[in-house]
Amino acid sequence: MEQTLLGGRYQVVRRLGSGGFSRTFLVTDIHLPNHPRCVIKQLKVQDKDTGTLDMARRLFDTEARVLYQLGNHPQIPSLMAHFEEDQEFYLAQEYIEGSRLNRQVEEGKPWSETRVVLLLQEVLEILSFVHRQQVIHRDIKPSNLIRRHRDGKLVLIDFGAVKQVTSSPLLDAETGATNITVAIGTHGYMPNEQYAGKPRFSSDVYAVGILGIRALTGMHPQRLEEDPVTSEIDWRQHAPTVSSSLAAVLDTMVRYDFRDRYPTAQEALEALQNLPNPLHGLVGTQIYQTWMKGANGRGPTFPDDDSNTAVGPTETSEPTAFADDQDSTSLFPVDLAYSNGKGAASQPIAAVEANVSDFQPLPHRRSLVVGSVLGALAIGLVLWRSGLTIALELNGGGVAIPFQAAAVPTLTTDLGLLLPPEEKATFLTRQGDRLLNQGRYPDALATYNEAVEIQPEYAAAYLGRCKTLIALKRPIEAIAACDDALAYSTYYPEAVRSKGNAEEQQGKLLAALALYESTNRLMPAMFEAWLDRGRVLQKLGRSAEALAAVDQAIARNRESAEAWTVRGEATWTLRRYDQTIIALEKALQLNPNYGPAKELRQQARQTLGR
Incomplete structure (x- = not known):
């Protein structure tokens, strides 16, 4: 099979993985310029009788229709093609280059509360769009979320288990057959109504809540016990320092009875955004803060710091539409090890927090970490409410002072100074995006330029620079910036389109048209x-x-x-x-x-x- 062209145009590069019902392949599209990569998902039909083929055709038609419908969202892979060949069924979909979330949510290594809230917020924002399209995903879990390398955003994948919400009756009027959905999903992330084949929007909310609990506790959901009386998940004992407000939101998300949960992702997102933590709406999803060095070279020790955990090595997916195992299902991920320039993978930074009610002086140490101290400086309270940890030490007079006697960074603008180069470039690019959207073009350009200086091969920063230069009516420089973005990311439809904008701004309409047509082929959605x-x-x-x-x-x-x-x-x-x-x-x-x-x-x- 690997020697033939799928659909007459897709050349197989390698197999990515296989599961009980499907196989996926990394392919190149030989009909398009530069032979861009995409992913082919093949449904494995073991029994070729008419009934089985009809069922397979229905499943793939449903997935293709939903993918085409949802592919307009920038954090959902777009559908390239859908075809049947020799009684086999194939989906060609956008190739997502990034790191699967299950490589970062590790057993025994809980995340900090701030990091969990940022994760939940981003997942729920994507899922809110899915629910507005009247679609239930049914398989939300870490391996179906990819942190995209190009821009640091999460991408939700594997819609092979989707269910579209319809008003169809339970019984077929003509045949009398029962219209009941089979149970599809992954154990540990499926609520009871989904096991019964009756998923609802709140079933997805349940799975996202389980994802948050897994990250917060460092425990796989199958290891969490249930209350023998209420059947509710007994998870709080494994996260004793979690704030009561976040715990209440998570409890509501994972209620045993679907009627007691948030009905859709949007309601869960609103509850999360109403938590008493203004930092959540200001900082991007990968901004995890910590002050790593203290006065005289001493630094605080954080109980939940997983900074010794390296980003996982390159790995292919284990795709299937139906998942019975713990976390093996995904569609298009390729994990990337971000190099620190010395051949070793870089280390992610964990957010660190401390609750006032949990604060106790540490014996035999002059330095301590505290979220807020009654009677301390007002800035301490502001930072504690924002979720940022403050490192303090006692001076000779017994008064608590910040480590290094350094000025406290401004939350919305200078927080990136605390990050390593790779994440600082992502932070600055996101900050540049906000400035660009606000019409502050000179500031945005300066921010993108700083990101490029830190990480010269970061395509997203060059794209931001291109868009800003277009806004400043400097199209020649914009084209150069878009070319830089394309040089460092071979598949970047957004950069092709922006280059077309710059050509159009110069009045070169035919050149712009060719670039727009190319973008349509690369990303039809x-x-x-x-x-x-x-x-x-x-x-x-x-x-x-x-x-x-x-x-x-x-x-x-x-x-x-x-x-x-x-x-x-x-x-x-x-x-x-x-x-x-x-x-x-x-x-x-x-x-x-x-x-x-x-x-x-x-x-x-x-x-x-x-």
Whole structure:
């Protein structure tokens, strides 16, 4: 099989893994320029009778439909192709290069509370989008979450176990057959209703809560006991220092009865965001703070510091749509060992906290770690509430002072100074993204430049620099920055599209069009590239093609006033005036102040007398 082309276009590079129901392969697409990599998932059909093939076809059609629907989210792999060949079924999907979360959630090495909250928040943000599409994932667990190398964001994978929520009756009206879903998921992360084949949105919430408890306790969920009376999970004894507010949220997420849980991921996310910790919304998902050195070279010892744990070595996945084992299921991960330049893997930094109620002086030591001390400096209380640990020591007069007598860093801007180079570059790039979104272009550019100085091969920082230079109307420099991003990341559709934006800004419309078309091939789910393509085609006077492209954009995102306006422009040129009015009314419904739509509607009314 490895010597043939799958689907007539995919050349197998190597097998990534296999499970009870599927195999996955890393492949190259020989029909596209530069032969980009993607992943092929093959359903293994052992019995080729008609009934089995029909069931396999239904499962894969469902997964393909859901993946196409969900692929618009930047943290869900996009679907490239879906095909059947010789009674075998294949999905071609975006290749995610990164590190599986189960390589970081290790047995016996609990995470700090801040780190757990940041993880839960990011997972729930992705899952909220999934639930809004009326989809239940059913297999949330560490091995189905990848920390993407390119930008440090989590990616949710393996939608082979998905269930779409429908209003279909329990019994088929014609056949009388029972429409009951089989139990699919992974032991330890499945609530009781999912075992019974009746998953709900809150079943996913349960799995995310279990993920948080696993990280917080350092224990696999199958090792956690249940209360013999209530059947609730008895986990708090394994995390004695957890704050009561976070514990209450986790307890609600993993209630035995689904009616007592948060009904969807959005409600769980809101509860998490309401925790008394303002740092959660300010710092990116990989920012784990600690002060590593104290006065005179002494540093505090942290009970939950897992800094001796290296990022896992390169590893392939164990994919299958149905998981019975502890944590073996995933679809596309390739774990990367981040080098420290000396051939060894770098070490992740753990967040460190201390609760006021748990504070006790350590015997035989002059230095101590404390979250807040009644009567201490006001800044201590602010930092404690934010989740940042403060390192103090006693001076000659018995007064507690900060280690090194250093100025306390500003939480939202200087926290990255506490990180090692690899994570500092990620922190700075995320900070640059925020500044760019706020329209603070010179500050954003300076931040991206600093990230590049720290990590010269970090593609995400070059992309941020490219976007900022476009915003500053410096397209030639922007193209150079996008080329740098592409030099360090061979598959980077966002950089291809941004380079097209820079070419368009220079008036080089044909060059921009070629780049947008390339982006469409590389990532068909990217709404923005289809819109860019339609806009440029309309500028070139190719309105019929522009209409086709912008319809692709609208199919992926119906909430864009610009997309509806471009559709209005194309249909106006094609003299489809009724469609023009409808498109412009939709654009102004979405954004009543959108200038291009207002101007075109006024022109249409004057011309048509409406």
